[in-house]
Amino acid sequence: MIIAVDGPAASGKGTIAKALARHFGLPHLDTGLLYRAVAATVRRLDLDPSREADAVAACDFDELTLADPSLRDDETGQLASIVSAHPLVRAALLQRQKRFAHQPGGAILDGRDIGTVIAPDADAKLFVKASPQVRARRRHAELTGRGSEASFDQVLADIRARDARDSARATAPLTQAADAAALDTSNLTIDASVARAIALVEARL
Numbered sequence: 001m002i003i004a005v006d007g008p009a010a011s012g013k014g015t016i017a018k019a020l021a022r023h024f025g026l027p028h029l030d031t032g033l034l035y036r037a038v039a040a041t042v043r044r045l046d047l048d049p050s051r052e053a054d055a056v057a058a059c060d061f062d063e064l065t066l067a068d069p070s071l072r073d074d075e076t077g078q079l080a081s082i083v084s085a086h087p088l089v090r091a092a093l094l095q096r097q098k099r100f101a102h103q104p105g106g107a108i109l110d111g112r113d114i115g116t117v118i119a120p121d122a123d124a125k126l127f128v129k130a131s132p133q134v135r136a137r138r139r140h141a142e143l144t145g146r147g148s149e150a151s152f153d154q155v156l157a158d159i160r161a162r163d164a165r166d167s168a169r170a171t172a173p174l175t176q177a178a179d180a181a182a183l184d185t186s187n188l189t190i191d192a193s194v195a196r197a198i199a200l201v202e203a204r205l
C-alpha cells in the first residue's frame with residue numbers, strides 16, 4: 001500500500017502523515033527534508049541558491065543527512081523552496097523517493113508532488129490544505145514557542161511567498177492530483193484531522 005500526502009507549508013500534512021504511518025504500520029518519508037538538506041548544503045557553502053549547477057555540484061545526493069533539527073527552521077524552508085524549483089535538483093532526488101515509495105510492504109510519503117510525480121500509482125492520495133491565515137497562525141505559535149520574535153505578518157508573508165514559489169514553478173509544482181481527496185484542516189483539531197485522514201484513506205483501499 002502506498003499513501004501519498006501532499007499540501008502546502010504548515011497545512012498539517014507532516015503531522016497527518018506521521019499519524020497515518022503509525023496507524024497503518026508503514027515506513028514514512030518526509031520528502032521536504034531532502035530539499036531542506038540540499039538547502040542547508042547551499043547555505044553552509046554560502047552558494048547562490050538560484051544557481052542550479054552550483055547546487056547540484058555541491059551536493060552528494062545519496063548521502064544527505066536528514067536528522068539535523070536545524071533543517072526544520074523557516075529560513076531553510078524558504079531556501080528549500082528556491083533550490084527545489086531546479087529541475088536537476090528534483091531529478092537527482094527522484095529515484096530515492098520512488099524507491100522508498102515502492103518498497104515491499106508499502107510506504108507513506110509527504111511532500112508537494114508525491115501523488116503527481118513520485119507515486120502517481122499510489123493507492124490513496126490526500127491533499128491537505130488550510131487557509132494561509134490559519135497556517136500562519138500555527139507556524140507563528142510554533143515559532144513563538146521556540147523563543148522566536150517573528151511577527152505574525154512576517155510569518156504570513158513568508159507562507160504566501162513559499163506557496164507562490166511552490167505552485168508557480170515549471171517542474172512538479174504543488175497541485176492537487178486529480179484523484180486525490182482534499183482535506184481542509186482550517187477548522188479541525190489535530191485529532192479530528194487525523195481521524196478524517198484515516199477515514200479518507202480507508203475509503204480508498
Ligand code: C5P
Pocket residue numbers: 009010031032033035036077080081082084085110111112113114162166
Ligand atoms: O514540506 P516542507 O515545508 O519541509 O518543504 C520544504 C520545501 O521543499 C517546500 O517549500 C518545497 O519547495 C520543497 N518540496 C518540494 N517537493 C516535495 C517536498 C518539498 O518541492 N516533495
